[in-house]
Amino acid sequence: MADALERTLAKALTKIGIRLDLSGDDAITPEATMEVLQPVIALLQNLPAQDRQALAELINQCAQEETDPERHLTAWETPETLGLLV
Structure with missing residues (x-):
């Protein structure tokens, strides 16, 4: 069972992923988005598969908590975006 810290960090990663994905290219370019995400992805890749x-x-x-359809879909894609799925 996840503790409050783990749930909070997961929620933060989800919200960051949604914000980056749904921001227009004039707000943050796809290249800048990847510059932000690459170090995070690299850190997460060092976790054991179970984690x-x-x-x-x-x-x-x-x-599941996202009620807006676009945010919901983006949130569902976040584990793949962050390289968590093997």
Whole structure:
């Protein structure tokens, strides 16, 4: 069972992923988005597979909380975007 810290960090990653993905190219370019995400992805890749899976599940729980269809879809894609899925 995830603790409050883990849930909060998963929610933060989800919200950041949504914001970056749904921002227009005039707000943040795709290249700049990847510059932000690449270090995060690299850190997450160092986690054991079991931890990456657990984080993906927490992010999916956050996705279920999204009521806006576009944000919901983007949230569901976040584990893949962050390289958590093997």
